[in-house]
Amino acid sequence: MPHALLAPVLGLLGRWHGLGRGEYPTIDGPFSYAQEVTFSHDGRPFLRYEARAWLLDADGAPLRPSARESGWWRLQPEGRVEALITQPTGIAEIAVGSADGTAVDLATHEVALAPTAKQVDATRRGYALAEDGTLTFVHELAAVGRPLQHHLSARLRRI
Template sequence: MIEIPSDLHPDLVPLAWLLGTWQGAGVAELDTSCNFGQEASFTHDGRDFLAYASRTWVLDAEGQRQRPLESEHGFWRLSERQVEAVMIRDDGVAEVWYGELAEGKPQIDLVTDAVARTQRSAPYSGGKRLYGYVNGDLLWVGEKATPSTPLKPYMSAHLKKTVDPREWVADLKDLPDDGIAFFR
């Protein structure tokens, strides 16, 4: 179920399906292929944008964290069905993305419009991303291009919404002090 917070800016209602913290795993095609874990969050403070944060890490064969992979932060806005996002990545890349919210379904296609890189960042000239809300989960796939490589898939993930225990506390009013009476 998609919940729409009462203080969500009206322009962002069509993006309400993104709100929350998402965790899961995916596959990355970087120098070599690897599995990665991801935690991503979309939050709001009542203004006309969603704040976005994502961090990923390499997973070993047993699914244990090995080392950090990528982190990015940004802001997403919506006007009609037009999505714009500004993102900064820890590898020294800043991007402006534009795209469109699909008609009648929770799906967003984004393409880079501008890329700025620091001198130490790896070659990168642009990308595409597809985000979708499927059976209550967030799925995404990313493509990337460099000056010497055409656009090709590089990462994809399947994320599930996580629950913050602080949200539960608000629903536990009048809980007995001993904890046992609750089960009687």
């Protein structure tokens, strides 16, 4: 039986897969990628979160593994969310925001960087569940001296 505080995120549970596009002014792009995202729980009021991505070539075939991250989304009263997310690139984020059953919005509370990590100042992550079952993901990034702006958008389906 899931904890009552999980109610605003129960629609996200499971494994999602889909395609996205990414860009940033400091990198070659735009690029296409495939993404897989998993949300699970053990009944307590937090989600286990895991995401991985693969860059795709012009024909949609995988080129190489790209970003990965995993962490925990701690659910608080009134749909508030505190997320702890780490990446193999040396970036650890704490993001805060809210969930309302169909949408989640998370923005940086703090970023900690490993000594050799790229500079990341802030991120914003939006998830929106549509009635047709599509999960839309949008990610904004303030990094390497640039202000917060679009880095990724993807449309995912449950698998």
